[in-house]
Amino acid sequence: MKKRLEMLEQLQEIDVRIDILKNTQSGLYGEMNAIEQGLGDARAALSDLQSRVAALEQEKAELDTSLATEQENIRRSETNMKEIKTNKEFQAVGREITAARKLTTELEEQILQKLALVEELKGEIGVKADNLSELEQNSTQRREEKQAEIDALQHDLDADTERRQAIAGELPASLVKRYDSLREQRRGQAVAVARDGYCLGCNMNLPPQLYNSLFRGDEMISCPHCQRVLILKQQPQQ
Numbered sequence: 001m002k003k004r005l006e007m008l009e010q011l012q013e014i015d016v017r018i019d020i021l022k023n024t025q026s027g028l029y030g031e032m033n034a035i036e037q038g039l040g041d042a043r044a045a046l047s048d049l050q051s052r053v054a055a056l057e058q059e060k061a062e063l064d065t066s067l068a069t070e071q072e073n074i075r076r077s078e079t080n081m082k083e084i085k086t087n088k089e090f091q092a093v094g095r096e097i098t099a100a101r102k103l104t105t106e107l108e109e110q111i112l113q114k115l116a117l118v119e120e121l122k123g124e125i126g127v128k129a130d131n132l133s134e135l136e137q138n139s140t141q142r143r144e145e146k147q148a149e150i151d152a153l154q155h156d157l158d159a160d161t162e163r164r165q166a167i168a169g170e171l172p173a174s175l176v177k178r179y180d181s182l183r184e185q186r187r188g189q190a191v192a193v194a195r196d197g198y199c200l201g202c203n204m205n206l207p208p209q210l211y212n213s214l215f216r217g218d219e220m221i222s223c224p225h226c227q228r229v230l231i232l233k234q235q236p237q238q
């Protein structure tokens with residue numbers, strides 16, 4: 001019986017360690033995802049800026065075309081003016097030219113605005129592209145480090161899982177089942193130390209008769225309060 005209790009205790013030690021390893025590992029996977037996320041965000045921001053520049057350049061090209069058309073219209077009207085005979089016609093063409101000039105001025109202003117915006121965004125793109133390439137280099141290294149840590153943890157996990165299977169294999173299946181369900185119900189702790197009349201699993205006082213029977217060590221005794229399997233551990237004599 002004592003041997004079984006010791007094995008249960010070992011099982012719990014291993015399980016607690018497996019839980020910690022798995023948690024650490026899942027934290028590392030989370031960090032890996034965060035690295036990916038950061039890269040993805042940086043790439044998306046850069047490509048967004050590039051699309052905006054492309055759109056602005058397209059708009060500017062359209063404005064250039066309109067400007068050229070207006071300038072051509074003005075030239076044509078000015079040429080026509082020389083052949084106009086009546087004052088009324090002259091004034092009408094004059095108004096057309098004035099309106100077209102106003103339009104070209106507006107178009108030129110819009111073109112300058114687009115150009116300024118494109119310059120500004122290109123500056124931003126330069127900075128973001130530099131940051132991204134730095135982030136890419138740095139991420140590769142960080143990812144490799146995380147992966148190495150994950151692999152090392154996996155190595156420990158495999159070893160512990162193997163040891164757990166070996167120990168569980170030597171215990172009666174019903175006991176392992178009871179242990180597993182207790183562990184699930186009792187936040188990962190199925191086995192508790194009994195000391196000085198107390199169960200250290202739930203910190204409750206154990207009935208004296210039950211506590212005394214632990215000294216015999218010939219049966220498996222559970223705490224009446226938390227149902228954990230009790231293992232007697234006395235304080236070393238001072």
Ligand SMILES: [Zn+2]
Pocket residue numbers: 192199200201202203204223224225226227228
């Ligand atoms: Zn208890």
